[in-house]
Amino acid sequence: MILFKDIITQNEKMLENIEKARIYCDKNVPVLIYGETGTGKELFAQSLHYEGNRKSKPFIAQNCANIGEGIFESVMWGVERGAFTGAVEGAGLFETADKGTLFIDEINSLPQHLQAKLLRVIENQKVVRVGGTRPHMVDVRLIFAMNDTPENVIKNNIIRTDLFFRLSEYSLRMIPLRDRKDDIPLYVEYCIQKYNRENNKGIRGVTDELYEMMFDYQWPGNVRELMHYISFACTGCTSELIGKDDMPDFFFDFYDDEAETVNVNTVEDISSKIGINGKSYEELMQVYSEVVLRITLEKANGNVSRAARMLKMPRQTLQHRLRKAGLDNQRN
Numbered sequence: 001m002i003l004f005k006d007i008i009t010q011n012e013k014m015l016e017n018i019e020k021a022r023i024y025c026d027k028n029v030p031v032l033i034y035g036e037t038g039t040g041k042e043l044f045a046q047s048l049h050y051e052g053n054r055k056s057k058p059f060i061a062q063n064c065a066n067i068g069e070g071i072f073e074s075v076m077w078g079v080e081r082g083a084f085t086g087a088v089e090g091a092g093l094f095e096t097a098d099k100g101t102l103f104i105d106e107i108n109s110l111p112q113h114l115q116a117k118l119l120r121v122i123e124n125q126k127v128v129r130v131g132g133t134r135p136h137m138v139d140v141r142l143i144f145a146m147n148d149t150p151e152n153v154i155k156n157n158i159i160r161t162d163l164f165f166r167l168s169e170y171s172l173r174m175i176p177l178r179d180r181k182d183d184i185p186l187y188v189e190y191c192i193q194k195y196n197r198e199n200n201k202g203i204r205g206v207t208d209e210l211y212e213m214m215f216d217y218q219w220p221g222n223v224r225e226l227m228h229y230i231s232f233a234c235t236g237c238t239s240e241l242i243g244k245d246d247m248p249d250f251f252f253d254f255y256d257d258e259a260e261t262v263n264v265n266t267v268e269d270i271s272s273k274i275g276i277n278g279k280s281y282e283e284l285m286q287v288y289s290e291v292v293l294r295i296t297l298e299k300a301n302g303n304v305s306r307a308a309r310m311l312k313m314p315r316q317t318l319q320h321r322l323r324k325a326g327l328d329n330q331r332n
Contacts, residue, residue, distance in 0.1 A: 054101055062103070078095055188214075233247050
């Protein structure tokens with residue numbers, strides 16, 4: 001059971017989300033929570049339920065991406081005996097969640113013909129089991145989530161407009177970790193303390209070098225990715241501080257892939273480094289090329305592979321240019 005007080009954040013926008021969500025707790029209307037994978041959508045959905053007036057009733061969660069199109073109706077509406085060969089009579093998730101909350105995740109993965117059927121159930125608050133004719137009235141609080149933006153799902157006709165506006169009477173946008181890096185220390189501390197309790201360890205934190213890398217990284221997997229890395233690092237850490245050597249190797253692959261392109265784009269910056277007076281155009285281009293190579297190699301800490309990605313060129317091409325410029329002795 002998750003409550004809003006259990007959500008770890010000190011970010012202003014996330015705290016605003018929590019305050020906004022608390023207002024929705026007892027509202028018997030659909031809520032749409034949208035944001036990237038790993039940003040905490042289900043945590044908010046659970047909190048909406050367990051701090052609302054349905055908290056003593058069921059909270060049922062289902063991801064649309066995990067239901068085959070052919071069985072969606074059976075899972076959601078239920079099945080009557082004899083509906084198909086081997087069919088076993090049973091209630092669907094709407095009936096199971098009656099008087100409680102049904103959390104439907106990744107609604108944007110649902111085909112449109114099924115979206116139309118879902119919309120009808122939302123509006124009528126009754127389901128007819130597959131193979132049956134008798135409607136079952138249901139009283140369900142609905143919370144939807146998607147890992148896309150409203151603009152994109154409407155613009156690209158991913159979600160029917162009539163369904164979208166019906167399920168988004170209230171909405172919450174989850175903030176990606178790259179836009180709330182002030183929360184990174186909280187998550188790191190939480191993971192370390194949890195690991196220490198479970199394994200009787202005495203890890204105190206992470207090195208300044210690793211913190212710098214964490215704040216530099218853009219976290220495409222968001223909080224889930226960060227917690228995975230810290231849990232991994234805790235397992236192999238043999239000192240009081242987690243260092244970069246404790247991180248999984250693939251973290252550095254992802255980290256290097258995010259290397260920014262080199263920014264040497266002002267006349268003043270270029271002029272100060274190559275000296276324009278008395279040089280031909282060809283000479284200037286050659287010197288400029290060497291300046292870019294030096295700066296890139298420095299930013300990449302001498303890592304040729306990372307430097308090549310920064311310059312968007314094959315590694316072999318960069319090695320050739322480094323040798324030609326006499327800079328190959330600066331790489332590693």
